[in-house]
Amino acid sequence: MRIDDSSIRVNRHTCIACGICVDRCIMDNLRLSVAPCRQVCPVGMNCQGYIRLIAMDKEVQALDQLLSFGPFLGVIAATCNAPCENVCVRKKRDGAVHIFELERYMAKKYSDKLNTVEIPQVLSGKSVVIVGTGISGLACGFRAIQSGHSVTLYSRSFDENEKTDVIKDIITALENAGAAFLKHTDLKDDLADLKKYDAVILSQLKDKLLIASDYFEITSDTEIDSPSHLLRDNIFCSDTGSSKKGSVYEIAESFETIESVNRFFNNEPFDWGRGFYTQDGAVKAYKTDPRVGSEEQRIAIEDLPDGFDKETAKKQASRCFGCGRAFEKNQTCWYCLPCELECPQGALDVAIPYLVK
Amino acid sequence: MNIRRMETDILIIGGGSAGCMSAIRAKELSSETKVCIWEKGDFKYSGSIARGMDALNIVCIPNLTDPDLYLEAVQAGCKGVVDAKPSYVMAERSYQLLKKLEKWGVKFILDKNGNYRTLQYHVKGRFQTAMDEPDLKLILAKKVLEQDVTIINRVMGIGLLKDGDQISGAIGMNTRTGELIVSRAKSVILCAGGQARFNLPNSGYLYGTFDYPGNSGDGFIMGLDAGVKLTGMEYCSRVNLIKDASMPLLAITVTRGGRVMDCFENVIMEGAVNRVDEMNKAVEEGRGPLRISLKHLPEETIEEIEHILFSCERPVQERFFKNRHIDFRTHDIELWPTEVQLCGGHGMSGIRVDENAWTGVPGLYAAGDVACVPKQHLSGAFVFGEIAAESVVEFLKEAQDVCVDENEILSISKQRDSRAEILDKNIDIREFEYKVRRIIGDYLPSPKNEYKLLRWLDWSKVFKKELENEVKVEDGHDLARLYEVEHIIRCADCSAVAALARKESRWGDAHYRSDYPKTDDDNWLKHVLVHNGEQYENLDTTTARILNMDDKEVVHEN
Numbered sequence: 001m002r003i004d005d006s007s008i009r010v011n012r013h014t015c016i017a018c019g020i021c022v023d024r025c026i027m028d029n030l031r032l033s034v035a036p037c038r039q040v041c042p043v044g045m046n047c048q049g050y051i052r053l054i055a056m057d058k059e060v061q062a063l064d065q066l067l068s069f070g071p072f073l074g075v076i077a078a079t080c081n082a083p084c085e086n087v088c089v090r091k092k093r094d095g096a097v098h099i100f101e102l103e104r105y106m107a108k109k110y111s112d113k114l115n116t117v118e119i120p121q122v123l124s125g126k127s128v129v130i131v132g133t134g135i136s137g138l139a140c141g142f143r144a145i146q147s148g149h150s151v152t153l154y155s156r157s158f159d160e161n162e163k164t165d166v167i168k169d170i171i172t173a174l175e176n177a178g179a180a181f182l183k184h185t186d187l188k189d190d191l192a193d194l195k196k197y198d199a200v201i202l203s204q205l206k207d208k209l210l211i212a213s214d215y216f217e218i219t220s221d222t223e224i225d226s227p228s229h230l231l232r233d234n235i236f237c238s239d240t241g242s243s244k245k246g247s248v249y250e251i252a253e254s255f256e257t258i259e260s261v262n263r264f265f266n267n268e269p270f271d272w273g274r275g276f277y278t279q280d281g282a283v284k285a286y287k288t289d290p291r292v293g294s295e296e297q298r299i300a301i302e303d304l305p306d307g308f309d310k311e312t313a314k315k316q317a318s319r320c321f322g323c324g325r326a327f328e329k330n331q332t333c334w335y336c337l338p339c340e341l342e343c344p345q346g347a348l349d350v351a352i353p354y355l356v357k
Numbered sequence: 358m359n360i361r362r363m364e365t366d367i368l369i370i371g372g373g374s375a376g377c378m379s380a381i382r383a384k385e386l387s388s389e390t391k392v393c394i395w396e397k398g399d400f401k402y403s404g405s406i407a408r409g410m411d412a413l414n415i416v417c418i419p420n421l422t423d424p425d426l427y428l429e430a431v432q433a434g435c436k437g438v439v440d441a442k443p444s445y446v447m448a449e450r451s452y453q454l455l456k457k458l459e460k461w462g463v464k465f466i467l468d469k470n471g472n473y474r475t476l477q478y479h480v481k482g483r484f485q486t487a488m489d490e491p492d493l494k495l496i497l498a499k500k501v502l503e504q505d506v507t508i509i510n511r512v513m514g515i516g517l518l519k520d521g522d523q524i525s526g527a528i529g530m531n532t533r534t535g536e537l538i539v540s541r542a543k544s545v546i547l548c549a550g551g552q553a554r555f556n557l558p559n560s561g562y563l564y565g566t567f568d569y570p571g572n573s574g575d576g577f578i579m580g581l582d583a584g585v586k587l588t589g590m591e592y593c594s595r596v597n598l599i600k601d602a603s604m605p606l607l608a609i610t611v612t613r614g615g616r617v618m619d620c621f622e623n624v625i626m627e628g629a630v631n632r633v634d635e636m637n638k639a640v641e642e643g644r645g646p647l648r649i650s651l652k653h654l655p656e657e658t659i660e661e662i663e664h665i666l667f668s669c670e671r672p673v674q675e676r677f678f679k680n681r682h683i684d685f686r687t688h689d690i691e692l693w694p695t696e697v698q699l700c701g702g703h704g705m706s707g708i709r710v711d712e713n714a715w716t717g718v719p720g721l722y723a724a725g726d727v728a729c730v731p732k733q734h735l736s737g738a739f740v741f742g743e744i745a746a747e748s749v750v751e752f753l754k755e756a757q758d759v760c761v762d763e764n765e766i767l768s769i770s771k772q773r774d775s776r777a778e779i780l781d782k783n784i785d786i787r788e789f790e791y792k793v794r795r796i797i798g799d800y801l802p803s804p805k806n807e808y809k810l811l812r813w814l815d816w817s818k819v820f821k822k823e824l825e826n827e828v829k830v831e832d833g834h835d836l837a838r839l840y841e842v843e844h845i846i847r848c849a850d851c852s853a854v855a856a857l858a859r860k861e862s863r864w865g866d867a868h869y870r871s872d873y874p875k876t877d878d879d880n881w882l883k884h885v886l887v888h889n890g891e892q893y894e895n896l897d898t899t900t901a902r903i904l905n906m907d908d909k910e911v912v913h914e915n
Contacts, residue, residue, distance in 0.1 A: 338402040338407060
């Protein structure tokens, strides 16, 4: 894959690989070369983006990159086994960038903002009911609220004491954003109630089997369609029973499920154009620039009992090579400039193609 | 492969100037009507006016000009080949349009006395009204988004569907993934632009075109297959514009006092863009290259020109001139003929429409560069965008329900799969486009003759075979591009057969036949219409009378 700067010049120091220019290009010229950390991230988090922003002393903008994960950033930061660090290009040289620790730093420092779930100005007018209040159910609830739906969550065995602080915070955040929790409610008693909702989401495989299998017409063999997560009619299941276990995978599946629910409400097909950034649009090839990334050494986490502070976070973030970036793929530039105008970092410069200039 | 299905009342193909205006107008008239726009790029900036504009090209300001004067001007500019009513209606509604845009926040320039600043671009009359609006497309896009309009980005139209005689929807392709989309629709407004990628621009860079290169004649070909008639396809005009950049500046510079000069220092135009034919003649006679000189203008005027050139329509000009170390205070701007464009907006090529934007096919309307209202420019795109919406809303009151033709969809889907297959294919899509456009440049622009035009038709057969069997596409983007090149080839066919039919010369170098070098008003003061048929490459031509204001005859019979 040819990644160069002959016509579209991208400043490797400031580009945060957000992909806005790729979306704005009216000639479909640009593509995003995705850093290895993002390629392996189950939720497709733009690690490079927020890390480079921390390095540039722009923590507020770094937070913007993470707001779409809301309170779940804390869950991911607490539980993920950080496959990103394993593939970090810097790993071979002098140790991977502290991606995971930086995420924890952000999640801790900005927990107030992250725990505020933003409701869109225009609501969808649709209602979603979610069965189950585990991580998966809560993640569905969070994304559904972000999408402008009214959300109800059912829980059969809801024990406050069993929940961790992080989960309690999430429940409070969702309640503050208008989600209704029906705790200690056994669905078997009021299945008819489910018909009131525009979409039903079963958040756990065991729910699928335990709760009124007759009603949902499912058996232990029932497979859940990918990527739609649709069981039948307006019933979705966010748990595909994949072998990959762990909160971060559950969150990823939940976000995908709500994407499907949104498409369902908009009468859009489940697969059309889906995953452009995770498949065709995101180019796996990447090229690093040795000039990006400071000479700072990796420090041992054991030496940081309280995690990063602002200064150490900035120092360690500046080690990131910034592997991903937008680039010209199709050589169709008409030098009309919206990409440059819309780049939030002013990182992109349109140079006129050599043949014309 | 799954095909996305959708339904709407009005499907607008193309979300540029005309498409936006159609959507807004349709919603103004009937908020309940479902409107959907398919946009090939990204809606926010898409279309020929990706950013802004420096003028509304045709406005009849009361007490200054009027539609009758405009009609005279456009008839002179088209050497008589123009139906009167559409141009007249456009001029008649142009002032109302200006007022509407002004209300939306579009900035027009006023002079000291509070009058609109007007410039002379036509042979007669100061119709061009200066604008200073770098964000024109953003304003339009915002207006559309305020309405309940479905916008689907990255979709190019590849075919219209019919139920009997009536339009029943369209089939499109995702330009990134190559997936197909089918919309059932009782009416379609084609706003897909003209054909900007005809022959190669003189830079040799495929996309270094004057017009937005996403316009690859999709609308012409979709319309043709649905039964419309194309007019003016033989009008292969080339304007003298900035050498290598092919970007506009004539109106902006000359109307503000710039001089167009030949290489012997003769001034061809100054103050008004009224002798474009003389410019072409100077180049033909070897007095080129021409250049624009601004050196004599006061600093204030030069700064104004720079401000407009560097902010509105193609702001990239600033870095182009900087790269070449051209300062208007000390250097002239060299001009060179651009590539040919087939375009109903600044040329004369496109779907023949009547004053109601109707194409003659029930349920199918066209506006903007895809429709031939000669030299209508941006004013025409806006006015006919509105007119098309008005006609459609009227049409929908009586329209029957329609079905889509599943067999047609299946055959298009099969063809798509076979074109996406890469086994045993070796021609690179980029090289393929380069060669197609190089050969178009060899045979189709003037001077034309029967031998050359027939040579193109021979090449066209070869290219079509290669397109189906040998051109390799790696991804969805390339596949969509293959469809674009198909449309380029088929537009060239239309241009060739129209040029073969018009056995005379007209419009200077836009249609000069060395085997019929004289203008022949007795036989050829009429339209040459291209439509589906048997004569060449599934095309045929007929001629049609030019219609005047008081004509009883209509463009299309009901």
